[in-house]
Amino acid sequence: NAGVTQTPKFQVLKTGQSMTLQCAQDMNHEYMSWYRQDPGMGLRLIHYSVGAGITDQGEVPNGYNVSRSTTEDFPLRLLSAAPSQTSVYFCASSYSRGAGTEAFFGQGTRLTVV
Amino acid sequence: KNEVEQSPQNLTAQEGEFITINCSYSVGISALHWLQQHPGGGIVSLFMLSSGKKKHGRLIATINIQEKHSSLHITASHPRDSAVYICAVRSGGGADGLTFGKGTHLIIQP
Numbered sequence: 001n002a003g004v005t006q007t008p009k010f011q012v013l014k015t016g017q018s019m020t021l022q023c024a025q026d027m028n029h030e031y032m033s034w035y036r037q038d039p040g041m042g043l044r045l046i047h048y049s050v051g052a053g054i055t056d057q058g059e060v061p062n063g064y065n066v067s068r069s070t071t072e073d074f075p076l077r078l079l080s081a082a083p084s085q086t087s088v089y090f091c092a093s094s095y096s097r098g099a100g101t102e103a104f105f106g107q108g109t110r111l112t113v114v
Numbered sequence: 115k116n117e118v119e120q121s122p123q124n125l126t127a128q129e130g131e132f133i134t135i136n137c138s139y140s141v142g143i144s145a146l147h148w149l150q151q152h153p154g155g156g157i158v159s160l161f162m163l164s165s166g167k168k169k170h171g172r173l174i175a176t177i178n179i180q181e182k183h184s185s186l187h188i189t190a191s192h193p194r195d196s197a198v199y200i201c202a203v204r205s206g207g208g209a210d211g212l213t214f215g216k217g218t219h220l221i222i223q224p
Contacts, residue, residue: 042118042200042214090157103147103202103212107156 002026006091006106013081013113021076021109023091029104031094032074036060036087037108043090049074081113116141116205120215128223133188135218137201140182148175148186149200151217157200160186191222 007022025032033048045058049068063085065077074093078085091106117140127133137146148161161168161175163184168175172191177184188195201215 040216042216043202044214045212092157101145101204102159102162104159105149105157110154 004091004093004104004106006089006109008109009107010110011112013078013111015081015083015113017078017081019078019081021078021089021091021111023074023076023106024072025074025091025093025104026072027093027095027104028071029093029095030071031096031101032068033058033092034064034066034074034076035090035092037090038087046076046089078111083113085111086113087111116143116203116213118201118203118213118215120199120201120218122218123216124219124221126221126223127191129192131191131222133191133195133220133222135186135199135201135220137184137186137203137215138182139203139213141205142179142182143203143205145204146177146184147202147204147212148184149202151198151200153197160199188220193222193224196221 004025030051034046035043037043044060046064047058047066049055052068052071055066055068068074089109092103094101094103119138121136145164149157150160151157163177172189174187198217198219200217202212204212
């Protein structure tokens with residue numbers, strides 16, 4: 001089982017560049033989400049999706065776009081990278097948002113914006 | 115929004131010691147998750163619980179719903195247990211339902 005797969009694992013961008021962080025899951029999960037992890041802070045929700053074609057903003061959505069054309073894939077786009085977006089990004093998926101639902105996380109993408 | 119507090123923030127112990135990591139939250143929840151993150155690695159789910167106690171190998175997780183508190187215990191700790199342990203609560207509402215603590219950085223020295 002591949003679970004949740006994120007690519008790339010590491011990326012360095014120059015300020016103003018754009019890029020897409022890829023996330024794919026093979027568990028047929030409806031719910032997918034993107035978080036960023038910064039030193040001294042808990043994971044913060046960027047965007048989430050409750051199913052194909054449905055996305056919504058989380059706590060820190062500015063500077064990021066998402067789309068969900070298939071159940072499996074949930075890419076995160078940085079429109080114009082800024083140093084404040086230097087962070088570790090995690091994609092997660094779960095069957096639902098219900099109480100008994102386990103969350104599965106990817107390996108993370110470590111992004112540096114210079 | 116639920117506030118999740120973990121303690122301690124950092125913990126260094128010797129191999130073989132009994133470890134306790136605490137998590138407190140401010141609002142009633144439907145479930146609590148304990149997660150593990152090794153340096154440079156991904157996040158792995160250890161436990162999901164809504165009441166009582168769960169055990170997996172040397173790891174034990176407990177939750178007291180009335181006191182809004184959970185503990186993660188590691189018995190006979192080993193250097194491979196060195197990781198960041200994250201508590202996350204599911205409140206059942208809002209965009210995502212998951213609120214995360216800042217994590218406890220555990221180092222087990224041989």
